[in-house]
Amino acid sequence: MNGAEFLLWTRGTAFDIAFAVFVFGLILRFLEIFLLGRKPDLSAPRGSAMLGGVRTVFRRSLPADGNSFRRSSFTIVAGYVFHFGLLVSLLLLAPHIELFKSILGFGWFALPSPIVDFFTAMSLIALIAVLLHRITHPVLKFLSTPEDYLVWFVTFLPLLTGYMTFHHLFLPYPWLLGIHILSVELLLLLFPFTKLMHTFTLFIARWYNGAIAGRKGVES
Amino acid sequence: MTTRIKDLNTAPNNVGKYLSTQGISRRGFLKFCTTMASMMAVSPTLLPQLVEALENAPRPSVIWLSFQECTGCTESLTRAHSPTVEGLIFDAISLDYHHTLQAASGEAAELAREEAMKAHWGKYLLVVDGSIPLGNPGFSTIAGMSNLDMLLEAAKGAAAIIAAGTCAAYGGIPKANPNPTGAVAVQDLIKDKPIINVPGCPPIPVVITGVLAHFLAFGLPELDSLGRPKAFYGQSIHDRCYRRPFYERGQFAETFDDEGAKQGWCLFKLGCKGPSTYNACATTKWNQGTSFPIESGHGCLGCSEPNFWDAGSFYKALSVPTGDLGKIAGYALAAGGIAGAAAGLLAQHKKGQAIKEHKIVTVNDLEKGNSA
Numbered sequence: 001m002n003g004a005e006f007l008l009w010t011r012g013t014a015f016d017i018a019f020a021v022f023v024f025g026l027i028l029r030f031l032e033i034f035l036l037g038r039k040p041d042l043s044a045p046r047g048s049a050m051l052g053g054v055r056t057v058f059r060r061s062l063p064a065d066g067n068s069f070r071r072s073s074f075t076i077v078a079g080y081v082f083h084f085g086l087l088v089s090l091l092l093l094a095p096h097i098e099l100f101k102s103i104l105g106f107g108w109f110a111l112p113s114p115i116v117d118f119f120t121a122m123s124l125i126a127l128i129a130v131l132l133h134r135i136t137h138p139v140l141k142f143l144s145t146p147e148d149y150l151v152w153f154v155t156f157l158p159l160l161t162g163y164m165t166f167h168h169l170f171l172p173y174p175w176l177l178g179i180h181i182l183s184v185e186l187l188l189l190l191f192p193f194t195k196l197m198h199t200f201t202l203f204i205a206r207w208y209n210g211a212i213a214g215r216k217g218v219e220s
Numbered sequence: 221m222t223t224r225i226k227d228l229n230t231a232p233n234n235v236g237k238y239l240s241t242q243g244i245s246r247r248g249f250l251k252f253c254t255t256m257a258s259m260m261a262v263s264p265t266l267l268p269q270l271v272e273a274l275e276n277a278p279r280p281s282v283i284w285l286s287f288q289e290c291t292g293c294t295e296s297l298t299r300a301h302s303p304t305v306e307g308l309i310f311d312a313i314s315l316d317y318h319h320t321l322q323a324a325s326g327e328a329a330e331l332a333r334e335e336a337m338k339a340h341w342g343k344y345l346l347v348v349d350g351s352i353p354l355g356n357p358g359f360s361t362i363a364g365m366s367n368l369d370m371l372l373e374a375a376k377g378a379a380a381i382i383a384a385g386t387c388a389a390y391g392g393i394p395k396a397n398p399n400p401t402g403a404v405a406v407q408d409l410i411k412d413k414p415i416i417n418v419p420g421c422p423p424i425p426v427v428i429t430g431v432l433a434h435f436l437a438f439g440l441p442e443l444d445s446l447g448r449p450k451a452f453y454g455q456s457i458h459d460r461c462y463r464r465p466f467y468e469r470g471q472f473a474e475t476f477d478d479e480g481a482k483q484g485w486c487l488f489k490l491g492c493k494g495p496s497t498y499n500a501c502a503t504t505k506w507n508q509g510t511s512f513p514i515e516s517g518h519g520c521l522g523c524s525e526p527n528f529w530d531a532g533s534f535y536k537a538l539s540v541p542t543g544d545l546g547k548i549a550g551y552a553l554a555a556g557g558i559a560g561a562a563a564g565l566l567a568q569h570k571k572g573q574a575i576k577e578h579k580i581v582t583v584n585d586l587e588k589g590n591s592a
């Protein structure tokens with residue numbers, strides 16, 4: 001197999017499979033969660049559940065309060081840097097937007113690639129830092145399961161290969177791009193069935209938390 | 221060009237002498253060498269060596285075989301207006317067989333090929349354009365001889381083979397899905413001879429001649445993993461594209477006639493395959509250095525890469541998957557819906573079961589448990 005064939009396979013058959021499993025898995029997981037339902041709350045509502053839910057989804061996305069921040073400043077800073085860099089590289093690089101456009105039917109503005117490059121590098125550094133933290137911190141290390149390392153790896157890989165592709169490092173471009181796409185496909189395959197689902201379930205969880213509190217008329 | 225197919229016995233037998241008998245001045249020859257040296261990225265200090273080597277190189281006998289091809293490669297070479305570097309090198313070689321260009325036809329032509337092969341056995345250069353059909357030997361024949369047989373026979377006595385054009389190098393358009401003739405490339409059939417792939421649909425004329433010049437002066441050029449001379453195929457179109465700054469800044473033409481297209485912005489979104497295509501178009505350009513496809517407003521098709529014809533739409537961006545994602549998403553949604561509903565019902569059932577089996581434990585029970 002030469003570079004061109006490899007790239008074609010990753011853009012064709014391999015992507016079709018990964019994308020199908022991804023969509024299938026997402027729907028499966030969502031239905032599983034939503035169909036389980038919640039016990040009907042028979043008490044008289046003292047506030048709006050919807051409003052409370054939306055408020056919490058929003059507020060928990062903001063940086064933590066001073067007290068929590070002091071307690072785990074490293075995790076919070078590295079976590080924000082990584083997630084922000086990941087979102088910028090994923091959503092604001094022109095070739096990526098073309099991909100979304102081909103699936104969703106619409107696109108949006110792109111950032112100049114050197115800026116995206118900077119965020120990718122920040123993201124990579126932050127990911128390495130959180131991994132080092134995880135394996136050196138005794139409690140974190142104790143709590144870590146193989147899955148934690150696996151999801152770290154499949155998140156790190158697309159960023160690293162994307163960075164290499166952008167800088168044309170080590171291999172001819174068709175190979176680099178093919179490897180990059182393949183690494184994303186690995187991520188897509190594992191996404192619905194691992195902790196990576198938190199990308200979406202996080203909002204569901206926050207909404208439920210906020211909605212329960214909102215209905216009771218208390219802040220959360 | 222037909223006059224170039226000369227009687228080998230009467231023409232001078234080295235390149236320098238032959239060129240001077242053809243009225244090519246030394247100045248013209250030196251200019252040619254300089255152009256070649258810069259194209260091949262040969263260090264300027266090696267220029268005298270190149271001049272000397274080329275001048276004293278014996279005029280090689282070249283046998284050119286055309287198989288499943290469109291003659292575009294030959295057209296590309298011969299349409300270049302003289303006097304050009306392309307013309308110069310073609311004056312210097314002894315093109316002993318080329319069925320499009322030679323005057324002789326029929327049996328006389330085949331005889332010329334056989335004679336040249338015999339006279340230069342082990343030393344001639346074999347140039348091939350076009351792919352070879354394996355599906356049925358009758359799909360493409362010359363004077364009743366199948367392409368496969370002719371290639372195998374001619375390859376045996378060749379010093380080296382130049383696969384000119386994407387069809388000869390990688391199978392090209394004849395090999396495109398569903399490959400009705402079972403077309404293959406030269407390198408799929410010949411394993412025991414050095415093969416230099418000079419892909420392109422067609423290849424850049426000056427690159428073909430540059431490869432010939434390199435072969436005459438220094439022997440086989442250094443090749444990349446796809447068998448292409450690194451000197452000409454070492455960098456991608458994207459690496460050398462003058463629209464690259466627009467790519468980096470995120471300025472793209474969205475259609476062929478929008479403001480971006482008029483401003484000359486990057487053609488990535490219009491399907492440009494420049495990033496994955498290795499060729500010299502952006503530097504040598506076409507038609508005596510006039511322009512290259514991107515310069516005239518169309519994205520690169522990637523014609524010098526293997527499988528370029530099957531690499532998805534020419535107008536789909538390189539980062540976009542080739543499949544029909546809408547359809548795939550539809551099936552996946554349906555399957556996910558069914559599986560999800562089943563999983564949800566199972567979870568509900570489990571929940572109900574758990575509630576049923578739930579036993580109420582009082583403080584007393586716990587105390588009893590503790591004391592036991």
Ligand code: SF4
Nearest residue numbers: 458461486487492494
């Ligand atoms: S036009 Fe093509 S080759 Fe040129 S910068 Fe854009 S993508 Fe690269």
